[in-house]
Amino acid sequence: METKKEVKILLWIFVVFGFAFFMPIENHRFIDAIMAALDLSKWYAREHVVLCLLPAFFIAGVISIFVSQGSVLKYFGANAKKWLAYSIASVSGTILAVCSCTILPLFSSIYKRGVGLGPAIAFLYSGPAINILAIILTARILGFEMGLARTIGAVIFSVLIGLSMSLIYRKEERIKKDQQMNIVSPPEKRPLWKTSFHFFTLILILVFANWGAPSSGDSSSAWYFIWANKWFITGFFGLLLAVSLVFVLKIKWVWVLLAVFITVISAFLSNVFITNPKISPLVPMLVAITALALITLFDKRDPDNKEWTLSAWDFTKQIMPMLAIGVITAGFLLGSTHDNTSIPGIIPGEWISALVGGNSLYSNFFASVVGAFMYFATLTEIPILQGLIASGMGKGPALALLLAGPSLSLPNMLVIRGVLGNQKTVVYVILVVLMATVSGLIYGSLF
Numbered sequence: 169m170e171t172k173k174e175v176k177i178l179l180w181i182f183v184v185f186g187f188a189f190f191m192p193i194e195n196h197r198f199i200d201a202i203m204a205a206l207d208l209s210k211w212y213a214r215e216h217v218v219l220c221l222l223p224a225f226f227i228a229g230v231i232s233i234f235v236s237q238g239s240v241l242k243y244f245g246a247n248a249k250k251w252l253a254y255s256i257a258s259v260s261g262t263i264l265a266v267c268s269c270t271i272l273p274l275f276s277s278i279y280k281r282g283v284g285l286g287p288a289i290a291f292l293y294s295g296p297a298i299n300i301l302a303i304i305l306t307a308r309i310l311g312f313e314m315g316l317a318r319t320i321g322a323v324i325f326s327v328l329i330g331l332s333m334s335l336i337y338r339k340e341e342r343i344k345k346d347q348q349m350n351i352v353s354p355p356e357k358r359p360l361w362k363t364s365f366h367f368f369t370l371i372l373i374l375v376f377a378n379w380g381a382p383s384s385g386d387s388s389s390a391w392y393f394i395w396a397n398k399w400f401i402t403g404f405f406g407l408l409l410a411v412s413l414v415f416v417l418k419i420k421w422v423w424v425l426l427a428v429f430i431t432v433i434s435a436f437l438s439n440v441f442i443t444n445p446k447i448s449p450l451v452p453m454l455v456a457i458t459a460l461a462l463i464t465l466f467d468k469r470d471p472d473n474k475e476w477t478l479s480a481w482d483f484t485k486q487i488m489p490m491l492a493i494g495v496i497t498a499g500f501l502l503g504s505t506h507d508n509t510s511i512p513g514i515i516p517g518e519w520i521s522a523l524v525g526g527n528s529l530y531s532n533f534f535a536s537v538v539g540a541f542m543y544f545a546t547l548t549e550i551p552i553l554q555g556l557i558a559s560g561m562g563k564g565p566a567l568a569l570l571l572a573g574p575s576l577s578l579p580n581m582l583v584i585r586g587v588l589g590n591q592k593t594v595v596y597v598i599l600v601v602l603m604a605t606v607s608g609l610i611y612g613s614l615f
Contacts (some may be wrong), residue, residue: 197514201500204511208499208551209492211506218450220304221488222457223374229479230367233472234357250286257290258326259298271295276587285341286334289596290326292584296574297322305550306570308378310557313615318570321607325571329599336595357472358416366412369405376402377453399449406431406456413460418469427459495551502555513555520559527564527612529605535565536604539573540597549573564612572604 192198271292279288298319307315334341379398382391394401410428413419431452438451460477467473502520503513524531539549553566576597585593 197512200512201503201514204502204504204513205496205499207509207511208504208506208555209495211504211509212495212551214446214450215506216305216308218453218457219377220308220374221491222453222484223370223377224304225480225483225487226457226460226476227367227370227374228483229476230363230370232479232483233476234363234366253284253287254290254327254330257287257330258294258323276583279587284334285337285592286330288330289333290330293329293575293600294322294326297326297571302550302574304374304378308380309550309554310566314563314567314570317567317607317611321567321571321611322575325600325603325607328603329596332599333592333596337592362416366409366416369408369412372405373402373409376405377449403435413463417464417467417473419463419467419473420469423463423467427456427463430459431456491551494549498551498555502552502559505554505558510558513559515559518560520556520561524556524561524565524569526562527609529609531562531565532568532605532608532612533601535561535569535608536572536601539569539571539604540576540601541578542573562612563615564608564610566608567611568604568608571607572600576600 275288275292275295279285283291303315303319306318376394376398379395381395382389387396407428410424413424414421434455435452438448442448442451461480464473464477499511499513501513501515504511524535549570553561553569556569557563557566581593581597584596588596
């Protein structure tokens with residue numbers, strides 16, 4: 169055992185030495201690729217982490233801690249009406265921050281507890297495909313049309329795939345329905361409207377903090393008005409969040425008032441001393457998030473408040489490392505393109521264009537198959553696609569990869585096989601790939 173460990177260390181030494189020895193630093197493309205990786209990482213850190221990801225982690229924590237699993241399941245469980253079950257299952261991904269592997273334990277548990285195959289499959293697909301982090305970032309980085317197409321496509325996909333699976337295996341489902349046990353939901357700790365108020369306040373903070381400037385530049389439009397006043401609007405919903413912390417989560421009002429005061433002071437100071445308009449809003453947002461974390465972590469009245477921040481931290485630990493790897497890898501391989509900046513990556517753009525350029529049946533099918541077997545940690549598909557599109561990937565294949573990739577992966581398939589069996593797993597994968605291909609063809613022909 170000790171010998172194997174020493175051999176492994178020796179091999180790593182050879183690998184690192186070989187990389188350093190043969191590193192082509194005299195090659196301009198290699199240097200450009202490194203600069204592209206660094207440039208894309210810097211842009212992501214400034215534009216998306218503080219204003220977008222950190223608030224979204226807290227939103228995911230709300231679902232994880234304050235909404236019981238039983239309360240979610242009762243809406244698309246065995247005893248629910250079919251239209252209600254599929255509706256809830258198909259949009260459940262908007263409030264989850266999970267990848268194709270993280271969704272598996274929950275899918276397995278609800279399926280084994282008696283949830284029908286159709287709604288369970290709809291939940292399995294929609295969970296990673298349209299989580300709220302992905303929706304915001306896709307629309308923000310890849311364009312509103314792509315974000316909207318991804319959302320609509322994923323919702324429709326989840327229903328169609330679920331219905332197809334239920335229809336194909338209708339005999340088994342009929343037997344299962346007769347044998348299903350009732351799922352009794354435990355009572356909620358607080359009224360649903362209070363949890364909803366807290367949840368949607370966070371959602372609105374996220375939305376308006378990331379409200380982008382209108383592409384047309386029309387100063388008379390409603391979009392421009394919201395963008396010009398977005399920090400006042402965000403601040404208003406921040407005050408509503410403070411109210412929610414006191415009256416919904418029952419945190420001491422003195423702590424909340426102190427957090428609000430510190431946040432306001434930081435906003436004033438950053439506006440005075442930081443001249444970069446893209447950097448100055450990050451300071452009060454970071455201060456507010458830090459204050460929120462501290463007052464919930466040290467709250468003694470309700471242990472769920474502490475668990476909320478710990479849950480957000482768990483999501484951060486799970487997602488951020490893989491996202492960082494994805495951003496750096498995407499920048500190095502595919503280049504960095506944003507804000508009138510274009511730095512080429514190590515892979516020539518003509519290679520990408522040859523495989524997934526245009527809107528042919530082959531390019532859409534190829535993108536769907538590759539996406540289905542690749543593993544995408546939550547959100548890593550976005551920087552990768554950004555680089556691919558800049559390198560010549562067609563919009564149709566890009567959507568096809570978005571619809572097939574996040575919900576499937578080789579590890580995901582292996583686990584599903586253990587729950588559903590070989591045949592159902594193969595049918596599910598084929599349905600996802602075919603529907604992604606068709607959607608890519610349609611989207612590519614329209615845009």
